[in-house]
Amino acid sequence: MTGGSFNMDAKCPHNGAVNCGDCRMNALCLPMALQSDEIDRLDRIIERGRPLQKGEYIYHAGEPFRSIYAVRSGAIKGFTVNNEGVEQVTGFYLPGEIFGMDGIGHPNHINAAVSLETSAICEIPFSRMEELSIQIPSLQRHFFTLMSREITNDQQLITMLSKNSAEERIATLLTSISVRNARRKLSGTRFRLPMSRADIGNYLGLTVETVSRVFSRFQKQELLAVDKKEIEITDLERLKSLANT
Amino acid sequence: MTGGSFNMDAKCPHNGAVNCGDCRMNALCLPMALQSDEIDRLDRIIERGRPLQKGEYIYHAGEPFRSIYAVRSGAIKGFTVNNEGVEQVTGFYLPGEIFGMDGIGHPNHINAAVSLETSAICEIPFSRMEELSIQIPSLQRHFFTLMSREITNDQQLITMLSKNSAEERIATLLTSISVRNARRKLSGTRFRLPMSRADIGNYLGLTVETVSRVFSRFQKQELLAVDKKEIEITDLERLKSLANT
DNA sequence: CGTCAGTTTGAGCGAGCTCAACGTGAGTGG
DNA sequence: CCACTCACGTTGAGCTCGCTCAAACTGACG
Numbered sequence: 434m435t436g437g438s439f440n441m442d443a444k445c446p447h448n449g450a451v452n453c454g455d456c457r458m459n460a461l462c463l464p465m466a467l468q469s470d471e472i473d474r475l476d477r478i479i480e481r482g483r484p485l486q487k488g489e490y491i492y493h494a495g496e497p498f499r500s501i502y503a504v505r506s507g508a509i510k511g512f513t514v515n516n517e518g519v520e521q522v523t524g525f526y527l528p529g530e531i532f533g534m535d536g537i538g539h540p541n542h543i544n545a546a547v548s549l550e551t552s553a554i555c556e557i558p559f560s561r562m563e564e565l566s567i568q569i570p571s572l573q574r575h576f577f578t579l580m581s582r583e584i585t586n587d588q589q590l591i592t593m594l595s596k597n598s599a600e601e602r603i604a605t606l607l608t609s610i611s612v613r614n615a616r617r618k619l620s621g622t623r624f625r626l627p628m629s630r631a632d633i634g635n636y637l638g639l640t641v642e643t644v645s646r647v648f649s650r651f652q653k654q655e656l657l658a659v660d661k662k663e664i665e666i667t668d669l670e671r672l673k674s675l676a677n678t
Numbered sequence: 679m680t681g682g683s684f685n686m687d688a689k690c691p692h693n694g695a696v697n698c699g700d701c702r703m704n705a706l707c708l709p710m711a712l713q714s715d716e717i718d719r720l721d722r723i724i725e726r727g728r729p730l731q732k733g734e735y736i737y738h739a740g741e742p743f744r745s746i747y748a749v750r751s752g753a754i755k756g757f758t759v760n761n762e763g764v765e766q767v768t769g770f771y772l773p774g775e776i777f778g779m780d781g782i783g784h785p786n787h788i789n790a791a792v793s794l795e796t797s798a799i800c801e802i803p804f805s806r807m808e809e810l811s812i813q814i815p816s817l818q819r820h821f822f823t824l825m826s827r828e829i830t831n832d833q834q835l836i837t838m839l840s841k842n843s844a845e846e847r848i849a850t851l852l853t854s855i856s857v858r859n860a861r862r863k864l865s866g867t868r869f870r871l872p873m874s875r876a877d878i879g880n881y882l883g884l885t886v887e888t889v890s891r892v893f894s895r896f897q898k899q900e901l902l903a904v905d906k907k908e909i910e911i912t913d914l915e916r917l918k919s920l921a922n923t
Numbered sequence: 924c925g926t927c928a929g930t931t932t933g934a935g936c937g938a939g940c941t942c943a944a945c946g947t948g949a950g951t952g953g
Numbered sequence: 954c955c956a957c958t959c960a961c962g963t964t965g966a967g968c969t970c971g972c973t974c975a976a977a978c979t980g981a982c983g
Contacts (some may be wrong), residue, residue, distance in 0.1 A: 440712035513833055521837040535833070538826030544833070563819065568811050574808065580823070580825040581783030588758055588780070592766040594839035595883035599939070630962060638840035643939060645963050661948090661962080844971065875930065888971055890931055906930080906980090 452476045461529030461616065462503050463557070467574030474565060475572070477495050480556040480634030481505075485548040491526020491533070494545045500556045504528050508627035511535070512635075522636035524586065525549075525629075527613050527626060531579050549627040594638045602637040603647045604675035611666060622666040697721045697887075706840070706861065707748050708802070711820035719810060720817070725801040726750075730793040736778070740792045743781030745801045749773045752797020753872035757880075758789050767881035769831065770873060772858050776824050794872040799846030839883045847882040848892045849920035850900075856911060867911040 442633075453476045480500075484507075485491070491502060494514050503508075509526040523544060526532040536542040537559065543672045566573035593602050606655045615621035626633075634644045651657045656672050660666040666672055694826075698721045709717045717784045725745075729752075730736070736747060739759050754771040757782040768789060771777040772877035782804065811818035838847050871878075879889045896902040901917050903910040913918055 502886075513837060515837060519838055519841060521833070523833045523836060534826060535829055536826070538830065540821035543830050563815070563822070567815060570808070570812060573812065573818070576822075577808070577825070578783035580822070580829065581779060581781070583781065584780055584828050584832060585788050585827065585838060587829060588766075588768045590836055591768060591832060591839060592758055592760060594836060595766055595880075596760075596764060629960095635840075640940060641962075642941085642964085646939090649963075664820065875927095885972060886930075887932085887973085891971090894931075 451481065453479065454506065455646055456627045458503070458505060458529040458617075459654050463531065463572075463575065463579075466571045467569065471569050471572070474569070478558060478561040478565065479556070482554070482556065485552045485554065487548060487550050489548045491546040491554065492536075496542050498533075498539060498542050498559065501531060501533040501554040501562070502546070503531050503557065505553040505555055507552070507554075508549040509546050509552060510549050510628060510632060511544050511546050520635060522632055523571065523590075524640075525636070527610075527627075527630075528594075528617060532614075534580055534583055537580075549632075590636075599637075599639050599643050599647050600650070601675060602639065603633070603644065603651070604656075604672050606633065606637060607664065607666065608669075608673050609614050609678040611669065622669055624664055626664055696726065698724065701750065703748070703750060703774040703862075708776065708820065708824075711816045712814065716814050716817070719814070723806040723810065725803070727799070727801065728799045730799065732793060732795050734793045735792065735910050736791040736799065737781075737787050740786055743778075743784060743787050743804065745803050746776060746778040746782075746807070747791070748776050748800040748802065750798040750800055752799075753794040754791050754799070755794050755873060755877060756791050756796060758790050765880060767877055768835075770855075770877075770881070772855075772872075774863060775858075779825055779828055782825075784825075794877075811919060835881075844882075844884050844892050845895070846920055847884065848878070848889065848896070849901075849917050851878065851882060852909065852911065853914075853918050853921040856914065867914055869909055871907045871909055878889050 437658040438668060453459050453462070453472050454469065456464075457463065459472075467475060491509065492498075504526050506528050509532055510522055511524045511526065512520045512522045514520055514654070523535075524532070526546075532546055533542075534546045562572075562576070566576055593605055597605070610624065610626070614624050628636075630641045630644045630648075633639075634641045637644070639647075648657065648659050651672075652659050656666070656668045656675075658667055698704050698707070698717050699714065701707070702707075704717075710719060712720060737743075737752065749771050751773050754777055755767055756769045756771060756777055757765045759765055759881065768780075769777070771791075777791055778787075780789045799869045807817075807821070811821055831854045838850055842850070855869065855871070857865040859869050873881075875889045875893075878884075879886045882889070884892075892904065893904050896917075897904050901911070901913045901920075903912055
């Protein structure tokens with residue numbers, strides 16, 4: 434497990450913030466629920482590590498569950514592995530978002546999490562987080578909220594897999610990334626996809642070929658300009674109208 | 679309907695238990711995490727209502743979120759409704775299981791819940807439950823566990839919708855119901871499905887016709903004996919081997 | 924006995940899959 | 954600096970599973 438070997442003294446090249454109070458993401462992340470003295474207490478239990486390289490695992494399925502994580506920069510892919518070794522991507526986590534909650538009900542992680550590009554994350558030991566959330570009710574509340582949000586996210590994916598066409602699924606994913614980027618004050622119309630076509634297909638229940646074809650079709654319809662992983666949404670309104678809900 | 683003729687003081691014909699300590703489900707339900715004095719405290723916040731008729735809603739999407747619920751008898755269907763009014767079944771809840779957690783992160787319920795047959799449920803006001811779980815850490819822990827289990831359930835459904843054939847999906851659902859019945863000390867091989875073919879199809883991302891055809895095929899292959907909603911699993915091993923993971 | 928919701932069965936179609944070939948760019952080693 | 958490799962992405966052709974549409978069956982209930 435990478436978590437254990439974190440060096441807390443290393444400066445992160447991406448982000449000078451070494452505590453929640455200064456972190457650019459604090460409006461999105463856990464601290465949003467807290468007052469400044471409470472943030473300090475949360476801050477003290479958080480472990481910040483060296484940056485993760487592309488392809489580095491944060492945890493594997495079956496590893497003991499110790500912590501949940503917040504993304505500071507980069508992008509993380511969460512996925513299950515069934516007993517035939519087939520992967521199912523269950524989510525992509527962008528800066529300000531929390532992942533690793535799948536392990537909570539179980540002694541070990543059910544899912545795995547891997548870094549899709551150079552990323553920085555905060556590790557939050559779960560048992561200490563539990564204690565703290567007994568002392569800080571708004572933290573407990575926020576935590577329930579986060580888990581519930583994970584549930585409704587998953588349920589939206591379920592609806593999509595069950596009811597929507599390939600085009601609708603991809604329009605929905607692109608719209609979602611657009612919204613999440615905008616929330617981080619980044620462009621909602623020009624961005625780089627952190628994941629491969631295979632990851633997108635896996636997440637959306639489609640083959641790589643179908644993903645590629647839909648991208649080409651969207652480009653022909655002048656909804657997108659695609660250059661490998663660089664995406665420019667040229668008609669966000671029409672893309673949104675294609676998307677689910 | 680005949681609802682008016684139910685008397686809340688009358689003994690419930692299904693279950694004489696009026697408190698968690700005596701409830702047949704307490705080994706599966708919330709109290710499993712608690713000591714007997716703690717169970718009393720939980721017991722005091724739980725509201726038990728008259729039985730629900732088939733088709734009766736526990737809550738609609740958009741209603742204020744107040745409570746979570748435990749199934750005492752019967753069966754509950756949880757589903758989302760997207761803005762075109764299309765339903766997506768997200769789960770079936772059997773006795774001993776908890777539902778309604780989708781509302782936690784939000785002011786209002788995201789999903790709806792409806793009774794599939796005559797059912798009895800316990801209502802647990804969430805704000806009192808939150809207070810209590812601050813005082814009883816093992817209750818907080820159990821609650822985290824339940825929510826996390828909901829997440830992993832949803833993720834299994836995601837994998838199924840994304841990767842499995844119609845036959846695998848239906849084999850998985852039947853196996854799941856079989857296991858959950860066995861946990862309640864009921865037959866794992868002979869039971870009555872509480873939901874319609876349409877509900878099954880909706881849940882599994884299939885049409886009614888496909889569900890019906892797969893049931894017929896399974897019967898021809900001597901995996902099942904189907905008589906409307908009565909199911910006898912005649913070859914559980916082979917059914918399990920068809921099922922996902 | 925008629926109605927109506929739920930279910931079953933058949934016939935034909937199509938979205939997305941499979942298989943196959945080719946293109947592209949980053950990394951590697953001579 | 955080029956040749957080679959290898960992962961990733963695109964495009965085409967044909968097939969298949971589950972969908973759509975249609976019709977008939979069943980049982981519960983008035």
